[in-house]
Structures are given as structure tokens and as C-alpha cells.
Amino acid sequence: MSRRFVFVFQSGLIVACYNGYVDVVIALSQCPYLDVNWQDNEGNTALITAAQAGHAIISNYLLNYFPGLDIERRNCHGFTALMKAAMQGRAECVRSIMLAGGDIQARDFGRKMTPKEWALFTGRYETARLMSRLMSNPCPEQFCDSFSLEWPLLEELVAQAQEPKTCKQRLINLLSCCPYRFYINNKVKPMEDGVLEHMVRITTGLSSPLIATACRTVCPSSPPCIGKRRHAVQEILKRQRLAELKRLGPERLNNYKKLFQNSRILLIPREKDRRASLQPQLLNNMAAASTVAIRRASLLPLHMLRRSSVRPGLVVPKVRLCKAPAPSYKPEKLRRNSNQNQLQIPKWDYKMKKIERMQEEERQRLLPLIRRR
Incomplete structure (x- = not known):
């Protein structure tokens, strides 16, 4: 199975x-x-x-x-x-x-x-x-900043209430006020855009005093709607920043660029700079293409941003290339000396000379035997 x-x-x-x-x-x-x-x-x-x-x-x-x-x-x-x-x-x-x-x-x-x-x-x-x-x-208008807190049907209903009533209407109103004497089924269906629905819209609207300021939406001029694609908060804020930058004048825009000038790096070639072998070639290419190279600081490595007091200027990283080993290559295991981490006995100069003299005498003694063979 x-x-x-x-x-x-x-x-x-x-x-x-x-x-x-x-x-x-x-x-x-x-x-x-x-x-x-x-x-x-x-x-x-x-x-x-x-x-x-x-x-x-x-x-x-x-x-x-x-x-x-x-x-x-x-x-x-x-x-x-x-x-x-x-x-x-x-x-x-x-x-x-x-x-x-x-x-x-x-x-x-x-x-x-x-x-x-x-x-x-x-x-x-x-x-x-x-x-x-x-x-x-489909569209909740109360989530828009232009939503009016006034009830649109209020004027019409007030005008109807101020009109003169007939005898039949006054009799119905009189009987409806006496529920214990007469039983009249005076149930009224909820009216569309009625007072209850308007109260709900007021209490949930952006212009309502009951809504905290922390609940403000990022796009109060564009309420959600059925069938309209809503963008993410990051996308909405990005569009708002672009719109604000476009509305700024040339002076404000230049000040904004100067304020955030630290996000750009200006590379200036030097006439004499003792650097690695890649430095002259890099500077020549930069001078031929453009004397100014702009990069984002967030994308540039940290060692490219640091300045050295010994070698001022741009720090060019060194790249070393080596051949890949064979698939059957196995690295050798290094044997660690047990006395590596211990203090060694110093070798004095007179002892080294004595050892060298003894080795020379031994070599002179064995030299005739080697020649006879």
C-alpha cells in the first residue's frame, strides 16, 4: 500500500x-x-x-x-x-x-x-x-475632510413641520399621544439618510469632535470607495512628498537639497596621491566621464566614507583574485603545538654559537667518510 x-x-x-x-x-x-x-x-x-x-x-x-x-x-x-x-x-x-x-x-x-x-x-x-x-x-463621505456635519434633510423636515395641518393630521397626532386609551400601530420604518444614520456618520466622521487627532487618515481628501484601489501608506506618503517638493519654489528646493547634502558624496581627483594600483585608473576614468560622481550614502560601504589621517582622500578597496581549488581538494589539518600557548625558554647568544660550533665540528668529522664512499 x-x-x-x-x-x-x-x-x-x-x-x-x-x-x-x-x-x-x-x-x-x-x-x-x-x-x-x-x-x-x-x-x-x-x-x-x-x-x-x-x-x-x-x-x-x-x-x-x-x-x-x-x-x-x-x-x-x-x-x-x-x-x-x-x-x-x-x-x-x-x-x-x-x-x-x-x-x-x-x-x-x-x-x-x-x-x-x-x-x-x-x-x-x-x-x-x-x-x-x-x-x-459605496463611498463613506464622513471619512473626507470636506464632510459637513449638518443634516441635509433638516431644512426640508422643518419646512414640513411648519406647514398648517389638517384636522385629520391633528387628530392622529392627538391619538398617538395617548397610548393608554387607544391602541394605534404607529410603527415607522427607518428612513434612508435619517437622523439615526446621520448621528452615526457624525460620530465616525473626521470632522467630529469625538474623533481623536491620532485617528486622522493620511489622505483626508480621498475617502475609501468600493471599486477604487487604495494604495499603501508608504506609497501615499511618497506621493505627498513629491507633490510638496513640486509646490516648493526654487529657493526652498535649493535649501532642501543643501540640508540633505550629506546623502551625496563628491569625489575630487588628486594630482599626486599615493594609493593602490587601481587609484590612478579609477581617477582617470572619473575625469574622462565626469569629475563629479554622486552616490547615496546609505548604499555606500562604511570603509568608503571614512577618511584616513595617514592617507587622505578616497579609500580604494583591494580586490584579490585566486584560482578555485579542485573538487577533490581537502584542506590540510594544522597540528597545534601543545606548548604554543605557553612561555618558551629564551635561547641565549652564547648557546646558539656553541650549538653552531658543535654542528660544524661534526660536519668536518664526517666529511672524509663521505669522500671515501
């Missing part, structure tokens, strides 16, 4: 998203060589894994702090992160992915169903209802 072993290749980020290790995900976001869109042997990415497991904090962190994240990356079955969250009933993850720009009309490879259809097919009715509400109101 043969056994079949299935090896699942997963990255550290996918394992952290699967188990809900928030600290590990935050630490991995600082790694510059991490591929956030890496897929395992089933095609699942870190976002798909976190959305399927229902880790809303990790999903939001992936969407906001991992530049280059592909929301629409599919696995081997054609499922996106939004589909996996919808079929598992992860409402918070569905909300986050939809507001980050997830495609709500994408279809899988098998049944050709959308995320909402998958939620209904798997019995996740609350998630499907949430998706319908988000589609009906």
Missing part, C-alpha cells in the same frame, strides 16, 4: 497570517526583500490566508502597510481573497477588502460565481447583506 506525501511550501508571512501572529506580520513589513504576493503550492497568498482565517487586523495591515500588494491574485481554483472571505463568512475582512478596491464582479474558474453569490451559496447571509449595503452606499 503506497502512501502519498504532500509537501506544502509556505513562506514565513503566510504562516504568520494563518496563525494570527500580528507582531510577526508587523516585523516582516520592515523586510525589504519580502515578496508579499508569494504563493504556496496551492496558489494562496498572505492576504488570501489571512482573509480566509478571519484575521481582520492582519488583513488591514497587509492592505495598508505592504506596498505592491496584489488584491486580485488568485489561487489554483481561481478564488481571490474577497471570495475566500465571503464564502467563510468573514464580514470584517470582506469590508476591508471591498473598501480597499477589491473586484466585486470577479468570478472563479469553476462555478463562475461572484463573491456575493459565493456568500449566498455557502449560507453566509449576514456577509451577503453587508456586501449589499456597501454596494448601495
Whole structure:
């Protein structure tokens, strides 16, 4: 009976998203060589894994702090992160992915169903209802700095209340004030854009006094919207810096460059510089191409930045080339002398001369015997 072993290749980020290790995900976001869109042997990415497991904090962190994240990356079955969250009933993850720009009309490879259809097919009715509400109101205006705290229907409702009422309306109002004498079913359905919904928008809006200043968004002029791709925080801040630099005048821009001039290095060739053999050739090439070479200080090694008091100027590293050994080469093991770390008896001059004289006499004595042979 043969056994079949299935090896699942997963990255550290996918394992952290699967188990809900928030600290590990935050630490991995600082790694510059991490591929956030890496897929395992089933095609699942870190976002798909976190959305399927229902880790809303990790999903939001992936969407906001991992530049280059592909929301629409599919696995081997054609499922996106939004589909996996919808079929598992992860409402918070569905909300986050939809507001980050997830495609709500994408279809899988098998049944050709959308995320909402998958939620209904798997019995996740609350998630499907949430998706319908988000589609009906795709843009939360209260997350924009231009949102007005005034109720737009207030003037219209005040005008209706000030109009003269008929006898029938006054009788209905009188009877509704006496619930113990007459039973009247006066249930009112919640009105769209009503006072309760407006109160929720005010309390969650950026202009609300109930919101702390630490909760301010990095892009208050561009609120999230269904179907609009949201960039990571690093990408938004980079665009804002570029826009600020463009708005600066020429004087401010020159001052900014002078302030951060330490991030650049000016290489000036010297006429006479006692250096390694590579130095004259390097300086000649620099003078032929350009007398100024600019490099980033963060990318330049430290030994290139240090100045030597004995040899001032640019420090050129020495490169030694050697032939690679044969494949069958085995390095010799050096025998360590047991007395290496101990103090040795000094050899005096008169003793060395005595030993040399004895060796010379022995050589003269053996010289006739060697000639006879």
C-alpha cells in the first residue's frame, strides 16, 4: 500500500497570517526583500490566508502597510481573497477588502460565481447583506475632510413641520399621544439618510469632535470607495512628498537639497596621491566621464566614507583574485603545538654559537667518510 506525501511550501508571512501572529506580520513589513504576493503550492497568498482565517487586523495591515500588494491574485481554483472571505463568512475582512478596491464582479474558474453569490451559496447571509449595503452606499463621505456635519434633510423636515395641518393630521397626532386609551400601530420604518444614520456618520466622521487627532487618515481628501484601489501608506506618503517638493519654489528646493547634502558624496581627483594600483585608473576614468560622481550614502560601504589621517582622500578597496581549488581538494589539518600557548625558554647568544660550533665540528668529522664512499 503506497502512501502519498504532500509537501506544502509556505513562506514565513503566510504562516504568520494563518496563525494570527500580528507582531510577526508587523516585523516582516520592515523586510525589504519580502515578496508579499508569494504563493504556496496551492496558489494562496498572505492576504488570501489571512482573509480566509478571519484575521481582520492582519488583513488591514497587509492592505495598508505592504506596498505592491496584489488584491486580485488568485489561487489554483481561481478564488481571490474577497471570495475566500465571503464564502467563510468573514464580514470584517470582506469590508476591508471591498473598501480597499477589491473586484466585486470577479468570478472563479469553476462555478463562475461572484463573491456575493459565493456568500449566498455557502449560507453566509449576514456577509451577503453587508456586501449589499456597501454596494448601495459605496463611498463613506464622513471619512473626507470636506464632510459637513449638518443634516441635509433638516431644512426640508422643518419646512414640513411648519406647514398648517389638517384636522385629520391633528387628530392622529392627538391619538398617538395617548397610548393608554387607544391602541394605534404607529410603527415607522427607518428612513434612508435619517437622523439615526446621520448621528452615526457624525460620530465616525473626521470632522467630529469625538474623533481623536491620532485617528486622522493620511489622505483626508480621498475617502475609501468600493471599486477604487487604495494604495499603501508608504506609497501615499511618497506621493505627498513629491507633490510638496513640486509646490516648493526654487529657493526652498535649493535649501532642501543643501540640508540633505550629506546623502551625496563628491569625489575630487588628486594630482599626486599615493594609493593602490587601481587609484590612478579609477581617477582617470572619473575625469574622462565626469569629475563629479554622486552616490547615496546609505548604499555606500562604511570603509568608503571614512577618511584616513595617514592617507587622505578616497579609500580604494583591494580586490584579490585566486584560482578555485579542485573538487577533490581537502584542506590540510594544522597540528597545534601543545606548548604554543605557553612561555618558551629564551635561547641565549652564547648557546646558539656553541650549538653552531658543535654542528660544524661534526660536519668536518664526517666529511672524509663521505669522500671515501
